[in-house]
Amino acid sequence: MMPDFDQQGLPQTEEWTPEIKAPVILLENVSKTYGRIHALTGITLSLSGGVTGILGMNGAGKSTLFKILMGKIRPSSGQVRLFGTNPWKNPAPYARVGFVPETEKMHDWMTAHDFISTFARLNGLTRAKAKTEADRVLDFVGLSDVAHKQIGRFSKGMRQRTKIAHALVNDPELIILDEPLQGCDPLARTTIMNVIRELGRMGRTVIVSSHILHEIERITEQIVILHHGKLLALGNLHAIRERLDKIPHRIDIGTSDPKALAKSLIDIDSVHGIFFPEGENLSIQTHNLGAFHSELPKRIIESGQSVDSIDNPDDDLESILGYLTGGGGL
Amino acid sequence: MDKKPNTIFRALDRKAAAVTEFTMRQYRTKISTWVVLIIGFLMISLLLLFYVDAMQREYESIDNDGDSSDWDNDGYPTGQERLYGTDPNNPDSHPGTFLPPIAPDPPEKWIDEDDFDWDSKPGAGQSISVGYDDDGDCDRADRTESQKDSNDNEIACDIILESNIDDTSNSVYEIDADNFVDEDPDDGKYAKEAIHRASILAIGKLGFVFIIGIFIPLFMATGLIRDEMSSGTMHYMLAKPIARTEVFLYRVLGYLGIVWPYLATLTFVSALVTGLGAPGDSFFRFSEFGLWLSILFAAMLATLVYGMLFCFFGVMWRYGVILAIPFAAWELAMALLSMGAPDLAILRFSVIGWALTIIDSAAILVWPDLDLFIEMGSWGGGGEGTGLWGSSIEGAVPLDYFSSKPGLGEMSPFVSMLISTVVLLVQAAALWLLGGLIFKGKEIQ
Numbered sequence: 001m002m003p004d005f006d007q008q009g010l011p012q013t014e015e016w017t018p019e020i021k022a023p024v025i026l027l028e029n030v031s032k033t034y035g036r037i038h039a040l041t042g043i044t045l046s047l048s049g050g051v052t053g054i055l056g057m058n059g060a061g062k063s064t065l066f067k068i069l070m071g072k073i074r075p076s077s078g079q080v081r082l083f084g085t086n087p088w089k090n091p092a093p094y095a096r097v098g099f100v101p102e103t104e105k106m107h108d109w110m111t112a113h114d115f116i117s118t119f120a121r122l123n124g125l126t127r128a129k130a131k132t133e134a135d136r137v138l139d140f141v142g143l144s145d146v147a148h149k150q151i152g153r154f155s156k157g158m159r160q161r162t163k164i165a166h167a168l169v170n171d172p173e174l175i176i177l178d179e180p181l182q183g184c185d186p187l188a189r190t191t192i193m194n195v196i197r198e199l200g201r202m203g204r205t206v207i208v209s210s211h212i213l214h215e216i217e218r219i220t221e222q223i224v225i226l227h228h229g230k231l232l233a234l235g236n237l238h239a240i241r242e243r244l245d246k247i248p249h250r251i252d253i254g255t256s257d258p259k260a261l262a263k264s265l266i267d268i269d270s271v272h273g274i275f276f277p278e279g280e281n282l283s284i285q286t287h288n289l290g291a292f293h294s295e296l297p298k299r300i301i302e303s304g305q306s307v308d309s310i311d312n313p314d315d316d317l318e319s320i321l322g323y324l325t326g327g328g329g330l
Numbered sequence: 331m332d333k334k335p336n337t338i339f340r341a342l343d344r345k346a347a348a349v350t351e352f353t354m355r356q357y358r359t360k361i362s363t364w365v366v367l368i369i370g371f372l373m374i375s376l377l378l379l380f381y382v383d384a385m386q387r388e389y390e391s392i393d394n395d396g397d398s399s400d401w402d403n404d405g406y407p408t409g410q411e412r413l414y415g416t417d418p419n420n421p422d423s424h425p426g427t428f429l430p431p432i433a434p435d436p437p438e439k440w441i442d443e444d445d446f447d448w449d450s451k452p453g454a455g456q457s458i459s460v461g462y463d464d465d466g467d468c469d470r471a472d473r474t475e476s477q478k479d480s481n482d483n484e485i486a487c488d489i490i491l492e493s494n495i496d497d498t499s500n501s502v503y504e505i506d507a508d509n510f511v512d513e514d515p516d517d518g519k520y521a522k523e524a525i526h527r528a529s530i531l532a533i534g535k536l537g538f539v540f541i542i543g544i545f546i547p548l549f550m551a552t553g554l555i556r557d558e559m560s561s562g563t564m565h566y567m568l569a570k571p572i573a574r575t576e577v578f579l580y581r582v583l584g585y586l587g588i589v590w591p592y593l594a595t596l597t598f599v600s601a602l603v604t605g606l607g608a609p610g611d612s613f614f615r616f617s618e619f620g621l622w623l624s625i626l627f628a629a630m631l632a633t634l635v636y637g638m639l640f641c642f643f644g645v646m647w648r649y650g651v652i653l654a655i656p657f658a659a660w661e662l663a664m665a666l667l668s669m670g671a672p673d674l675a676i677l678r679f680s681v682i683g684w685a686l687t688i689i690d691s692a693a694i695l696v697w698p699d700l701d702l703f704i705e706m707g708s709w710g711g712g713g714e715g716t717g718l719w720g721s722s723i724e725g726a727v728p729l730d731y732f733s734s735k736p737g738l739g740e741m742s743p744f745v746s747m748l749i750s751t752v753v754l755l756v757q758a759a760a761l762w763l764l765g766g767l768i769f770k771g772k773e774i775q
Contacts, residue, residue, distance in 0.1 A: 067773075067774070067775075070565075070568075070569060071568075072565065072568065072773065072774045072775075073773035073774065073775070074773060091568075091570075091571050091572060091573050091574075092571055093571075094569060094570055094571040094572075095570075095571035097569070098569075099565070099569035101562065101565035101566070101569070103561075103562030103563070103565055105561045105562045105563050106563065106566075107356070107563060107566075109355075109356070109359040110355075115566075118348055118351070118352050119348070119566055119567065119570060121344050121345065121347070121348035122345050122348055122349070122567065122570035122571070122572050123570055123571060124336075124340075124341030124344055124345065124571075125344065126344060127344075130348075166566065167569070
């Protein structure tokens, strides 16, 4: 809009308000060192909306990153902004954040409902509001029926879900979950994954960390890979995976007669090499995983051999990391 | 009902209530809390048992002036012979030779026969005349006026009580008695009263302010924040929009929520015991409730300051208890110093020095005669430490030890109580801010 140089227009009646839209998370060249150990090195990252998986091995710096985001620890250098505010200096943005810490320690003497409603009051809720809110979030994570049992008697999965419920009171815009699936049984995993996906659908920004690729895969496609404190990759998991499929992969097939099976597999185009590591095992190297997998079942049936197991030991974080760091998948 | 507006203060209120309530409930689930509280209770109970025992004891009545003995073996105690003007050293001279003959008194009649009759105390720098010759051995017909008035104040058979101001502007009493006046006080009565008072002061100062005041915060406040930091549960609280300084304060409030009612209960029990056990004819002595209230108040302030300090130590260092122990030693030294020299400047660098000033000030208000009462017992009939002929009465020494003048100089006890309270509150606030600041700078793993 051109300024009204001639001063002929009507005076401005509406007050102008700047449109401030800070990203939910903004990290600029953030590093954290403990003495000579570099926990995080030069992380620059900005996230808003959707579910993002933070992948990394144990000790890659996932928890450190979250603690920096939550103002628990101070970055050695760099800028951190949570909703545009420095979380180390100001706890105000936590009102819009739910945090599920990695720690397994909880206040075991409290009931789940107690725990959640007590801490909900730290958001400034009244006692009554905190109680209804606790009911709501416990229902959301499917713990309504054990809401009034002591946390100390909960299974791992129930404890994780209680922690998640605790983070969800006051309806946060950003939810940070540090290894929420760790130590859970398959059923609990599924429940928690559903909860996380549901949060994503509700339009919340969710950041979830894990060191297991499959878990993250089932939750989200948007991933960030951390390795030795460095941001290694950022983007869509499928894109990464497609590139990954092009690199040599190893597939282990357990069969009673490896040699016979090998014969019928050797002429597949994508097969790169075949080894016989142990007695009843066959190890195949391929540089196109997708193509090989589409061919494999047919060939097995044709060969008439019985196959006990098909294992893809490279389809995990280590091999991705190996590939990304240039060390090769094997 | 009106809907209350949702202001920032209301939100603060809710957070404060939540953390305080949480902290109190958390204490309840810890065995260590119960152990510490029970040990504290047992310690005070033990002190109270000593008190009850001391009150049950019979204090030996001493013949301070030696006039119950019959030196000449004529069957008449010396006091009786003096009264009748016969020679106590001559076996042939005694009231039995009178017509009609007078029967000899039992010797007990001449023990504790001339008690203190000091009903008022002089103003600073003044002197007054007190005392009354209960047994009549001063105001005898055979004595001359100058014999009766050996202190030369033109009043026969009295005691000059003079209040002098010494170099340190404290008032000290000087006692100058005519011979044979108030010379054989009732030791039992004095000892009981003195030991009763000394016990209250000792239980209050050492028991409540020092032992309970340091011991409870040491075990209950040091881990207030540190335990949560170490175990990782602090993450839950700090993930909420709450400043760490607030967390620090509200955690301490939760600690006080347990400790203050506990102190109040203990003080009430102690006040009941010493009220029932107090010497005298009345069933219960209510007048000392005020002193117990001041002991409670001093102990509450002490646990507040120590709680803040130890919580701060805990935040500062994983092994904060190690910092707390030398501090406790320092406070003990200061407590002992304050009993003897309450006006030492170094006491101003302690917590307990100020807390004890509150009790000392209240003691003056509750027992306006306290300094004179101690002086009286130390004088003990005038003979100052010379064998039979009087010396300080049992109870005077401990009372003198445990009581002291409020060390802030000559001012109204109310004013010195107020100053001490303000100083302790300022100490607590400073430690809160300092502790909050340190906590703010701590990284929580």
